[in-house]
Amino acid sequence: MMRNILVVPGLAILLSACINLAPDYVRPAAPVPAVWSQSSKQGTVQDGADAIAWHRFFMDPRLREVIELTLANNRDLRVAVLNIERARGQYQIQDAARYPALGAAADSSVRRMPASQGASDDAAIARSQSVQLGFNAYELDFFGRLKNLSAAALATYQFNVETRRSIQISLVAEVASAWLTLAADNERLLLARDTLKSLQISYDLSQRSHAIGATSGLDLSTAQASVEAAQVDLGDFSSRVQRDLNALNLLAGAGVPMHLLPDAIPQASAALLATPAELSSELLLGRPDVLAAEQTLMAANADIGAARAAFFPSITLTAAGGAASSSLAGLFKPGSGAWSFLPSINIPIFNAGRNRASLDVAKVNKEIEIANYEKAIQIAFREVADALAERATLDQRLGAQQRLVEASDKSYRLSEARYRSGIDSYLNSLVAERSWYGARQNLITLRLLEQNNRINLYKAMGGGWSSS
Known part of the structure; x- marks a missing residue:
């Protein structure tokens, strides 16, 4: 009898999940052009970005160490x-509902029946011992409700996997950009x-010249203003620099050692990706954020199947088999076998439109998730297109x-020489100096922009996940 009871779960599993009411999943078409029309010069890296490990892409050994530190400590x-x-864990919990949960139970009871309720004039003592193995309220998944809930939980798990990659x-x-910004x-x-320092020297000379009457008060005041402006820039x-360092430490999740901090922008901290004339937008479908959006869409698709199954009857089974006896000694003797089988069916008749509303919501x-998926692709397309558009003119601008x-x-040097020779006023020299200073500052900004563009293009094409 015990074997017959244990066969029931296996038969139930074979009978369940006969119908799946979820719609067939079809990936939405990408709402972007098939290729990018803009491209940059051929770079030094010929593989796809997602196939290039970050430690191969980033060339500066200090930056690679900072990235390793970040991956180990970032919260x-x-x-x-x-x-x-x-x-x-949530997926495993949900998926476990598709299978019977077997359990064993042992019971022992002693009851005293008073004489007034018994068949004789004396009080009676009733004893019962039982041991059973079975399952309780197992749902036969004829219409795929549990299967679709499990599929939705699996898609949620995959969403988190892709989100972690993203x-x-x-x-x-971000940490590479922060490191370069600090540089x-x-x-x-x-x-x-x-x-x-240079302006201070000029100001000191102007003071000495003014003291002997060789420099006007206007030139002296102009020189002093230049020194004060430079002091403001220095502060x-x-x-x-301190804020950049704080931001880098926060990203790294720990203090970045001083020997890993840059003093200036390296000539090439990152590789330059190759971008052929025809770059397919299908590359975007492998980006983790796009894959995460698709997993959410797949979960929503499975939820429709679960919502549809609520319109149909549900059947649950409870069964147990074992042995029962009035004494512990006779519990496993021949003839002590006992079993129970309690099937139940629940037929939805009226629930004030709750099932219909649940299906409509699903x-x-x-x-909504289709729109989110399409938007994720559009955002990815724009990121790549923006990086390529910027790349196209960077070399010329630099x-x-x-x-x-x-x-x-x-x-500036000619103006300074003319001022020293008394040919020009200090104002002309100052204007030339400020133009030279601004040009050098703008060159640093452009060099940072060029390095960040390499990183942004790498990121937009899905690079930065693999480290091997």
Whole structure:
């Protein structure tokens, strides 16, 4: 008899999940052009961005160490990993509902029946011992309700996996950008310090010249104003450097060692991705954020199946088998076998439209997730398109800015020489100096922009996940 009872769960599993009422999942078409029309010069890296490990993409060894430190200590990434573990547990809980939960129970009871309620004039003592193995309220999943709930939970788990990948990609790009920003501001700080030193020397000379009547009061005041302006810049960039360092430490989740901090922007901290003339937008479908949006859509699709199944009858089974006896000694003797089988059916008749409303909500949720999925693709397309558009003119802008710096430097030196010779006023020399200073500051900004563009293009194409 015990074997017959244990066969019931297996038969129930075979009979369940005969029908799946969820709509067939069809991936929505990408609402973007098939290719990008803009492209940049061929770079040095020929593989797809998602196939390039970040430690191959980033060339500066100090930056690679900072990224490793960040991946080990960043709290957002740690929370993302824990979210995966939680989603895995929730999926296992939901999926377990598809199978019978077997359990064993042993009962022992003693009851005294008073003489007034018994068949004889004496009080009676009733004893009962039982041991049973069975399952309770197992639902036969004829219409796929439990299967679809499990599929939705699995999609939620996959969503968290993709979200973790997306967070790492963004984090790698963000910490690299923060490291380069610190490098740029350190370079600006050094330039401001050197400029202040030079202006202070000129101001001291102007003071001595003014004392002997060789320099006007206007020139002296102008020189002093230049020194004060340089002092303001020095304080501003000093503050920026400290804020940059604070931001980098926060991203890293720990204090970044001083030997890993940059003093200036490296010539090439990151590789330049190759971008052929025809770049397919299908590359976007492999981005983790797009895959995460698709997993949410798949979960919403499965929820429709679960909502449809609520319109149909549900059948649950409770069964147990074992042995029962009035004494412990006779519990396992021949003839002590006992079993129970309690099937039940629940037929929805009237629930004030709750099932219909639940189905409508599930359908609307799917439409919302379709829109979110399409928007994720559009955002990804724009990020790549923006990076390519910026890339197309960066080399030209950098070359022009470098030539502007050289020309401004020459103009400043000539103006300074003319002022020293008494040919020009100090004002002309000051204007040339400010133009040279501004040109050098703008060159630092453009170099930072160029390095960040490499990183942004790498990130937009889904790079930064793999480290091997």
